[in-house]
Amino acid sequence: MLYRSAAIVAGAAAVAVAKPCSSVFPTSTSAPAPGPTVKVDVGFRPHYIVDQMAPGPLKEEMEACANMDFQPSDFVIGHRGGGTLQIPEHSLESNLAGQRMGSGVLECDVAFTSDLELVCRHSQCDLHYTTNILLIPDLAAKCTVPFTPAADGQPATATCCTSDITLAEFKTLCAKMEGFNASATTPEDFQHGTPAWRTDLYAAGCPKVLTHKEHIKLVDGMGLKFTPELKLPEVEMPFQGNYTQEMYAQQLIDEYREAGISPDRVWPQSFNYPDVLYWIDNEPEFGLQAVWLDETADDPANFPNSIAFLDTVKADGVQYLAPPLPYLVQSDNGTIVPSPYADRANELGLNIVAWTLERSPPLAQVREEGNYYYFTIQDAVHNDGDIFTLLDVLYRQIHIKQIFSDWSGTVTYYINCVGGV
Numbered sequence: 001m002l003y004r005s006a007a008i009v010a011g012a013a014a015v016a017v018a019k020p021c022s023s024v025f026p027t028s029t030s031a032p033a034p035g036p037t038v039k040v041d042v043g044f045r046p047h048y049i050v051d052q053m054a055p056g057p058l059k060e061e062m063e064a065c066a067n068m069d070f071q072p073s074d075f076v077i078g079h080r081g082g083g084t085l086q087i088p089e090h091s092l093e094s095n096l097a098g099q100r101m102g103s104g105v106l107e108c109d110v111a112f113t114s115d116l117e118l119v120c121r122h123s124q125c126d127l128h129y130t131t132n133i134l135l136i137p138d139l140a141a142k143c144t145v146p147f148t149p150a151a152d153g154q155p156a157t158a159t160c161c162t163s164d165i166t167l168a169e170f171k172t173l174c175a176k177m178e179g180f181n182a183s184a185t186t187p188e189d190f191q192h193g194t195p196a197w198r199t200d201l202y203a204a205g206c207p208k209v210l211t212h213k214e215h216i217k218l219v220d221g222m223g224l225k226f227t228p229e230l231k232l233p234e235v236e237m238p239f240q241g242n243y244t245q246e247m248y249a250q251q252l253i254d255e256y257r258e259a260g261i262s263p264d265r266v267w268p269q270s271f272n273y274p275d276v277l278y279w280i281d282n283e284p285e286f287g288l289q290a291v292w293l294d295e296t297a298d299d300p301a302n303f304p305n306s307i308a309f310l311d312t313v314k315a316d317g318v319q320y321l322a323p324p325l326p327y328l329v330q331s332d333n334g335t336i337v338p339s340p341y342a343d344r345a346n347e348l349g350l351n352i353v354a355w356t357l358e359r360s361p362p363l364a365q366v367r368e369e370g371n372y373y374y375f376t377i378q379d380a381v382h383n384d385g386d387i388f389t390l391l392d393v394l395y396r397q398i399h400i401k402q403i404f405s406d407w408s409g410t411v412t413y414y415i416n417c418v419g420g421v
């Protein structure tokens with residue numbers, strides 16, 4: 001286990017280095033397909049959230065569902081696999097957890113390797129803090145910015161991109177919990193950084209990284225659906241002189257077609273608006289469910305412009321709009337209510353997909369310190385019981401169609417309970 005302090009598990013670390021990819025899962029290039037028959041198990045966390053809720057009708061409604069027979073639901077999108085709160089993101093294991101906890105749709109964020117193969121990574125240049133690449137000297141040497149130790153008050157740095165390595169090299173990596181130690185003086189120290197409210201408990205061994213093709217095979221075998229996100233390139237395009245943005249957007253769709261996946265099982269997403277228009281124009285069947293990820297109002301001063309732009313989105317034929325949680329809600333004297341942005345999206349008949357639940361510290365801490373996903377409702381949350389308060393406003397008042405969650409079981413519990421499956 002590579003991410004603990006050497007003092008605690010020196011012996012285990014030595015074993016892990018000797019057998020870097022030992023795992024209970026096969027290491028062949030074709031991911032196993034567990035099949036569609038998994039019984040949904042939401043685990044303990046949703047019950048904890050219900051216990052935390054303030055007394056009232058919603059709590060009573062949620063309590064009454066404690067012993068339900070939970071079903072999977074397309075309402076529940078497994079963000080970066082769906083077990084990301086506690087299991088390394090985009091790993092096989094995170095996807096298995098997402099399936100087990102009832103996600104109907106699993107996410108692969110897509111980036112390309114130096115040999116132009118598509119792999120699942122949250123960003124093109126996150127390998128240094130989501131995998132063990134810096135512990136593999138041959139690959140660490142290929143990083144865009146090699147590891148530089150912290151010194152003279154400057155933080156440790158590294159930048160390792162999927163486009164720095166080949167597909168075959170990518171497949172030798174192990175996924176880890178997202179995070180790094182900015183004070184690190186060695187690559188080993190740099191691996192640490194998991195916040196206390198997450199865990200390294202399920203990062204032991206070698207959590208398995210996935211290619212996009214493996215993800216498709218895996219999720220198809222589960223009988224579930226797909227939401228791939230075309231990540232913004234962090235290299236100059238056209239890459240290598242002739243690999244264009246359009247070729248990249250096309251390749252993503254081609255991999256579903258080659259696998260025989262029906263377009264109605266796929267929600268391709270992008271923050272880059274031209275990608276969404278490309279799919280609508282060039283792949284109309286897949287374009288029907290193309291999702292535009294909006295992050296244009298992170299500066300609240302931009303809300304009026306972002307709301308006005310929704311008319312353009314509608315006119316362009318985009319049918320799915322995916323804003324972050326705080327764009328959709330606001331605090332009315334401590335009560336969570338729909339925002340003008342949500343009202344306008346609904347007036348236009350756009351399908352709203354929200355992101356991302358279960359990605360924040362405990363909400364008692366959020367209330368004190370603030371957090372991106374709660375920046376419009378900081379004073380309206382008190383503890384983790386408000387995860388269901390928020391979700392109820394999103395579902396019953398804003399009528400969102402789907403929501404990304406770092407912990408699928410939480411949303412599966414809610415949507416089964418309210419009869420929305």
Ligand SMILES: *[C@@H]1O[C@H](CO)[C@@H](O)[C@H](O)[C@H]1NC(C)=O
Nearest residue numbers: 181183184185186189192193
């Ligand atoms: C971060 O790195 C510094 C310097 O190597 C080390 O002293 C510290 O213990 C590390 N922190 C963690 C959480 O591993």
Ligand SMILES: *[C@@H]1O[C@H](CO)[C@@H](O)[C@H](O)[C@H]1NC(C)=O
Nearest residue numbers: 116239240241242243244247
């Ligand atoms: C880009 O150009 C090189 C050199 O001409 C060629 O080998 C390669 O196949 C081209 N790649 C693409 C994606 O067209």
Ligand SMILES: *[C@@H]1O[C@H](CO)[C@@H](O)[C@H](O)[C@H]1NC(C)=O
Nearest residue numbers: 331332333334335336379380
């Ligand atoms: C805001 O909420 C507080 C506490 O619930 C209440 O006392 C107060 O009257 C409310 N103010 C307004 C303007 O609704």
